[in-house]
Every structure is written in C-alpha cells, then in structure tokens.
Amino acid sequence: MKELAYLNKFFFKYRWKLLPGVIFVIVSNFFAVLPAQIIRIAFDLVNENIALYRLFNGFERQEMILKVFGTSLLFFGILVLVLALVRGLFLFFMRQTIILTSRHIEFDLKNEIYHHYQKLSLAFYRKNNTGDLMNRVTEDVSRVRMYMGPAIMYTINTIVLFILIIVAMVSVNLKLAIYCLLPLPVLAITIYYVNSIINLKSEKIQQRLSSLSSFVQETFSGIRVVKSYVKEDSIRKGFELESESYKNESLSLVKVQAYFYPIMLLMVGLSTIITIYIGGLEVMDGKISSGNIAEFIVYVNQLTFPVTSLGWVTSLIQRAAASQKRINEFLKTTPEIINPNPNQLELKGTIKFDNVSFNYPDTGIQALKNVSFEIKEGELLAIIGRTGSGKSTIANLMMRMYDVDAGSIKIDGNDIRHINLEAYRSQTGFVPQEVFLFSDTIARNIAFGQDTLNMPIIEQAAKDAAVYKNIMEFDQQFETFIGERGITLSGGQKQRVSIARAIIKSPQILIFDDCLSAVDTKTEEEILSNLGKVMQGKTSVLIAHRVSTIKNADKIIVLDKGEIAEQGTHEFLMDKKGTYFELYEKQLLEEQQLT
CATH class of the missing domain: 3.40.50.300 (P-loop containing nucleotide triphosphate hydrolases)
Structure with a gap:
C-alpha cells in the first residue's frame, strides 16, 4: 500500500464524488441485511400459524386463519422484493459515483504521466524503450484504475456488510455468531500468506508485458528491415518466446489465485453447517427460535460473495501496487533539463x-x-x-x-x-539527422510548429525546401496522408518536408x-x-x-x-x-x- 499512497491526492481531489458513493454503499447494505430479519419473522409466523391451523381443525375459523396466513406471506414476499429493488437502486448510485470517479482519476493519472514524460530529457529516452513507456501509461494505469474503482468499492462494501451482519448476529445470539464466524480467521491467514506470492508474480507479469510490448513496437517500426533480410520466421520465434514467458508468468499467478475460491467456499459452507448444528441446539434450549436459524443462514450466504470476492480484490490491489510502483519509478525521475527562467x-x-x-x-x-x-x-x-x-x-x-x-x-x-x-x-528551427514525420497529412507535418494551418505559408515553406513539385504530383497533394514515420515518402522527400517544417517557423x-x-x-x-x-x-x-x-x-x-x-x-x-x-x-x- 506504500506505493498506492501516491493516489491519495486524487482521492482528496474527488472526495465530494467519492463520499456520496460511500454513503450509497452503507445504505445499500442496510437494505441487504433487512430481508434476513423479515425472513426470520416470516419463518416464525409459518410455525405459529401451522400450529394454530391444526388447533382449529374442523372449525370455520380455520379457513380464516389460512387466508390471513397466505396474505401475510404475500406481504412479506412483496416486502423482500421491494427491499431488493431499493438496494439495487442504491447499488446503481454506488457504481455511478465510485466507478465513474475511478475513470476521472484514470484520466488525470494518464495525463500526469504523459505530461511528465514530455518534461524528461533526451537521456531518459535513450535509456528506456518505447514499449515500456507505452505500457506504463496504458496497461499499468488500467490496473491502477481497477484498484481505485472495483477494488475500493468492493472493499468498502465488504467491510460495511460484515459490520452490519456481525452486529445483527451478535444482537440475536452471541454464541451462535461466534461459531458462524469461526472459519473466517483461517481464511484471513490464508489470504495474508498468499498475498506476498501474488505481489511478486504481479510484478513479473508487468515486466514481461513491457518486454513483449517493446518487442512488438520495435518489430513493426523496423518492418522494412525485417522483410529486406527475410527474418520474419526468426522474429516470429522471438515473439513466441516472449509470449511464452508472459503466458507462463500469467498461468503461475492464476494457479495461486485458484486456491482462493475453493478455500473460501469451503469456509462459507462450513459456516452454514455450524449454523444449523449450533442453532439447532440453541432452539432446543429455547434460547432462539427456528426463524433465527433461517436468519443466520441468510446472513452466512450474504457473506459468500464478499468473502469470495476478497481474493479477487486482494489480487487487484496487489497488481495495482505492482503497477503503481512501476509508474512511480518514472514519476520520481527528475528531468535533467529544466526551464529556470520564465x-x-x-x-x-x-x-x-x-x-x-x-x-x-x-x-x-x-x-x-x-x-x-x-x-x-x-x-x-x-x-x-x-x-x-x-x-x-x-x-x-x-x-x-x-x-x-x-x-x-x-x-x-x-x-x-x-x-x-x-x-x-x-x-530556433532544428532539422535532426534522423528525420521523424507523424502519421498525418503532409500539410500538418509541415505546419507542426504552428497554431493554425495557413496554406499559403505552408506552400511557400515547401517551395523553399524544394519539395513543392513532389507534393503537387500526389493525388491528394498537401492532404496526402503519410504513414508512420513518413514511410510512404522517399528519404529525400522526408528530409525536405522536415526542412520545410523548420523553415515555416521563420526561426532566428x-x-x-x-x-x-x-x-x-x-x-x-x-x-x-x-x-x-x-x-x-x-x-x-x-x-x-x-x-x-x-x-x-x-x-x-x-x-x-x-x-x-x-x-x-x-x-x-x-x-x-x-x-x-x-x-x-x-x-x-x-x-x-x-x-
């Protein structure tokens, strides 16, 4: 969590969007707990009415008792349905606040990283490959967003639901509540043990993904050289090796995660069995009603999803921490070239x-x-x-x-x-030795340093760079779209377009x-x-x-x-x-x- 602490400034920035989301989580869980208590009342009502129905066997009042009994069950059924709909409404509001806020934070984080990249000096780009830079601003940020959205949402949801259910259980019967929750510490220890393994494997996965992205980016950038030297098979084998390494690391993480869900379901199932057994003993002692057993079973089943999602949430947090650590490495890199004079x-x-x-x-x-x-x-x-x-x-x-x-x-x-x-x-106009043109029209490449697209000035710059005649021979002329790095132009044409781009600035x-x-x-x-x-x-x-x-x-x-x-x-x-x-x-x- 030390690496994820960097994101706290975003949480503070969007606190007024997140706070309603937390309130919606609490309210939705309040409506999630109420149905269990209604089911308890309905269950006890069934027992009482069955006994009463049998007591008036052969009397006309028996028919009235049956009618009241049916109406009561229908009322409780409708009440449970209404509570479910109200809870669903607040769950919708919860997602609309927390998940949407995570998208806003993702947007801010990507822009911050990109802005920081632009401030870094040329030496930084000589040390780091393009694929890794791209991966940190895309894949890593996406993993961080999963922490800021779903992971936080489900974590808050689980905590609130646990508190409400435990309070409800203890208020009914402390002994039964303790026995029902007994398997949970075992689950917590298991999660704690596996967390470190997930974190380590998550970092390795991100490193492999960066390596794979760099390999692909470099291959496509140099595709002409690859084809010229007929190295397609060799490059394909290299890609397969990179992909195999990424696959093996991913499978290794999945195998670790696979232990979570069976263990969680086992613990929840064990809680249900304990509830029925201990609850039955308590009913025979007259300490609780049979409706309380039904209530506790509903509580235990309500804990099933939060508990099973605990492993997934833990995985999201660990992977986000690994990704944020990689992001922080670059964000903490100070630019060697600074602009001290405004x-x-x-x-x-x-x-x-x-x-x-x-x-x-x-x-x-x-x-x-x-x-x-x-x-x-x-x-x-x-x-x-x-x-x-x-x-x-x-x-x-x-x-x-x-x-x-x-x-x-x-x-x-x-x-x-x-x-x-x-x-x-x-x-200052600068025409570098290695010409770089963008995947855009010729006109926009020439006017790259300008705020507006002034065609007369663009055409004059092309004439001064002796490339005007070549451009006019194209079907689309200045609107001709050149490929990545100007691949559709000859070497001389690229150099002259680059010269025109420098001239148009009227540099000193x-x-x-x-x-x-x-x-x-x-x-x-x-x-x-x-x-x-x-x-x-x-x-x-x-x-x-x-x-x-x-x-x-x-x-x-x-x-x-x-x-x-x-x-x-x-x-x-x-x-x-x-x-x-x-x-x-x-x-x-x-x-x-x-x-």
Missing part, C-alpha cells in the same frame, strides 16, 4: 561555445572535448567531420537536449542554462544536422539558395559530410574525435592544406570517378 526572450542569434566538453550519460562516451567557437548574429556556420566526430552532439547541445559537463554555451551572451528554454526553442537560428544527405546535388543547391534568402540576417548552422555543401559558409569547423582540428573560411582552410583540404580532395576525386 521571462520572455528576444533571440538575436549569437552563439558561443567556451571550452565545452560532454560525455553521453548512458554510455560514458566522450563526444566533445574543449570545443570553443563563436557564431555572430546572421552568420552561417558549417561543421564537417568524419562519422562519430561529435557533429550531431554540437547540434543537440545547441538545442539544449543535454547540458554540458564542462565549459558553457552562451546565447546572446547568456548561459543557455539560464534562459527561457521554451522561448529559445520556439525561435536554424540548425541543419546533416539533413541533405539523401538529396541530389542539384536539389541541394536549390535548397541552399532558398535558405540564403530565408535566413538573410539570421544565424544558420549547417552540419554536413560533403564539402561542396558548406564551402560558402562564413566559418567552417572541422571536427576530429570530439575536438576542433581546424576552423576558418573555405579559402583559409584550403590554403592551410590540412584535414579539410584532404577531405575536399578526396571527395572531389570520388565525384570525378562517379562521372
């Missing part, structure tokens, strides 16, 4: 790296070491280097996806860690992280020419592999193993005849061989 920011575009060093937190790999450079407002900075030299790391640090380990990054003279992060990112700073690798040279020149007009007087950072892409930049940085090997203009670096010159000559030779 003040608005007017971005100009000067960027300065001062002895920046950075290690990736999940791998410990040193990506940058003592990197220093400065971009003035309106300049075009180009970054080039071999794979793994740290180019994308610089782009991620500029967007403050991570915080530096040493040194500082200053934006317009202010440390990037002390400026309004949301305002900074809203004025534009960062291209090697996003022209899938376009031909002619299209690349067209895009760069358009960008020169769009980004006039604004700061641009262009990360590329091809020297031809960056030779017109105001400043070029050559990275090698996380350090700046060279920096300067194209002419300066060519005259220096160092690493940049070697790259240029090598690429020029490759192009000549291709032609």
Whole structure:
C-alpha cells in the first residue's frame, strides 16, 4: 500500500464524488441485511400459524386463519422484493459515483504521466524503450484504475456488510455468531500468506508485458528491415518466446489465485453447517427460535460473495501496487533539463561555445572535448567531420537536449542554462539527422510548429525546401496522408518536408544536422539558395559530410574525435592544406570517378 499512497491526492481531489458513493454503499447494505430479519419473522409466523391451523381443525375459523396466513406471506414476499429493488437502486448510485470517479482519476493519472514524460530529457529516452513507456501509461494505469474503482468499492462494501451482519448476529445470539464466524480467521491467514506470492508474480507479469510490448513496437517500426533480410520466421520465434514467458508468468499467478475460491467456499459452507448444528441446539434450549436459524443462514450466504470476492480484490490491489510502483519509478525521475527562467526572450542569434566538453550519460562516451567557437548574429556556420566526430552532439547541445559537463554555451551572451528554454526553442528551427514525420497529412507535418494551418505559408515553406513539385504530383497533394514515420515518402522527400517544417517557423537560428544527405546535388543547391534568402540576417548552422555543401559558409569547423582540428573560411582552410583540404580532395576525386 506504500506505493498506492501516491493516489491519495486524487482521492482528496474527488472526495465530494467519492463520499456520496460511500454513503450509497452503507445504505445499500442496510437494505441487504433487512430481508434476513423479515425472513426470520416470516419463518416464525409459518410455525405459529401451522400450529394454530391444526388447533382449529374442523372449525370455520380455520379457513380464516389460512387466508390471513397466505396474505401475510404475500406481504412479506412483496416486502423482500421491494427491499431488493431499493438496494439495487442504491447499488446503481454506488457504481455511478465510485466507478465513474475511478475513470476521472484514470484520466488525470494518464495525463500526469504523459505530461511528465514530455518534461524528461533526451537521456531518459535513450535509456528506456518505447514499449515500456507505452505500457506504463496504458496497461499499468488500467490496473491502477481497477484498484481505485472495483477494488475500493468492493472493499468498502465488504467491510460495511460484515459490520452490519456481525452486529445483527451478535444482537440475536452471541454464541451462535461466534461459531458462524469461526472459519473466517483461517481464511484471513490464508489470504495474508498468499498475498506476498501474488505481489511478486504481479510484478513479473508487468515486466514481461513491457518486454513483449517493446518487442512488438520495435518489430513493426523496423518492418522494412525485417522483410529486406527475410527474418520474419526468426522474429516470429522471438515473439513466441516472449509470449511464452508472459503466458507462463500469467498461468503461475492464476494457479495461486485458484486456491482462493475453493478455500473460501469451503469456509462459507462450513459456516452454514455450524449454523444449523449450533442453532439447532440453541432452539432446543429455547434460547432462539427456528426463524433465527433461517436468519443466520441468510446472513452466512450474504457473506459468500464478499468473502469470495476478497481474493479477487486482494489480487487487484496487489497488481495495482505492482503497477503503481512501476509508474512511480518514472514519476520520481527528475528531468535533467529544466526551464529556470520564465521571462520572455528576444533571440538575436549569437552563439558561443567556451571550452565545452560532454560525455553521453548512458554510455560514458566522450563526444566533445574543449570545443570553443563563436557564431555572430546572421552568420552561417558549417561543421564537417568524419562519422562519430561529435557533429550531431554540437547540434543537440545547441538545442539544449543535454547540458554540458564542462565549459558553457552562451546565447546572446547568456548561459543557455539560464534562459527561457521554451522561448529559445520556439525561435530556433532544428532539422535532426534522423528525420521523424507523424502519421498525418503532409500539410500538418509541415505546419507542426504552428497554431493554425495557413496554406499559403505552408506552400511557400515547401517551395523553399524544394519539395513543392513532389507534393503537387500526389493525388491528394498537401492532404496526402503519410504513414508512420513518413514511410510512404522517399528519404529525400522526408528530409525536405522536415526542412520545410523548420523553415515555416521563420526561426532566428536554424540548425541543419546533416539533413541533405539523401538529396541530389542539384536539389541541394536549390535548397541552399532558398535558405540564403530565408535566413538573410539570421544565424544558420549547417552540419554536413560533403564539402561542396558548406564551402560558402562564413566559418567552417572541422571536427576530429570530439575536438576542433581546424576552423576558418573555405579559402583559409584550403590554403592551410590540412584535414579539410584532404577531405575536399578526396571527395572531389570520388565525384570525378562517379562521372
């Protein structure tokens, strides 16, 4: 219950919805207990009237006694039916309050988790797989809702019914009440013993389910690779193994739960036998009437469902606790990247790296070491280097996806860690190396950063990104629905749609992280020419592999193993005849061989 204590704030929030539900539980159980007392009166009435009927055997009054007897039984029958209907009405109200409130809490909890996910830094997503993240916000929350709704409802119902029935039993005959309830402590000990096993197995089930979800999500995301390498059978076998593990853990839990119900029914049946036996002795001693035995049997049977549901409720609570523990693990994760400054920011575009060093937190790999450079407002900075030299790391640090380990990054003279992060990112256009498009129309993908769908602006952004002609060739044009991750578009088309998405923001700073690798040279020149007009007087950072892409930049940085090997203009670096010159000559030779 320690993990479930996190939910108390929701119970407090919806207390005025839950409180009527508790009242309805109490009232409904009050009407559930009354029929047993009416049955007792009716049973005693039957005994008395049978004796009276026989006493007047042969007299005319015997017929009148029979008529009164029949009318009385009909009245008691109707009364029991009315009480059942009234109880049903309050049970309806009970479910309409408690169960509906659990849905409200489920809604709030899902939104809280999702909101927290969005605040967490990129390092968190590198450590955790998507399937596990999805499972915690869906399956785990659903299990928690079962605790907040049915489990709590039945728990309150059971407690109230137990209290009312025990009070009613003791008020009739203390000895008989004690004997009737004697098997219940045995039941309580059994539940206590099995609870720990259920909790352990519930946690294992959730872990297996997360693993299964991750496997499926990863397979479908990479389905093209799976089909290209003809690995369907291998993947299917892997899925079967994951499913088998989940099935075995689930069956193991079901086997433990299966012990509950026979034991509970045995204890309830034993209570009924004890009631008849001890009750019979008490009737012979004249301490109770035969109607009291009938009353006690009704009480014992009324306890049957609450007692049998006790195991199910216990299972719900234990599984909810296991799920909430997994949810709490992420909710307690504090974001590494925070936005400490709420003040608005007017971005100009000067960027300065001062002895920046950075290690990736999940791998410990040193990506940058003592990197220093400065971009003035309106300049075009180009970054080039071999794979793994740290180019994308610089782009991620500029967007403050991570915080530096040493040194500082200053934006317009202010440390990037002390400026309004949301305002900074809203004025910065970023085209990542790994293009991601949403399962939506092309127009909505381009206008992703906009509040409204302004088609003239969208079309102009598509033209600037040199993708307008391709879009117009589609049957639905800008309303063309692209599949998951833009699977219906080619690599070059995806890159250009992503560029259009960044351009449409009219950013003060534009960062291209090697996003022209899938376009031909002619299209690349067209895009760069358009960008020169769009980004006039604004700061641009262009990360590329091809020297031809960056030779017109105001400043070029050559990275090698996380350090700046060279920096300067194209002419300066060519005259220096160092690493940049070697790259240029090598690429020029490759192009000549291709032609």
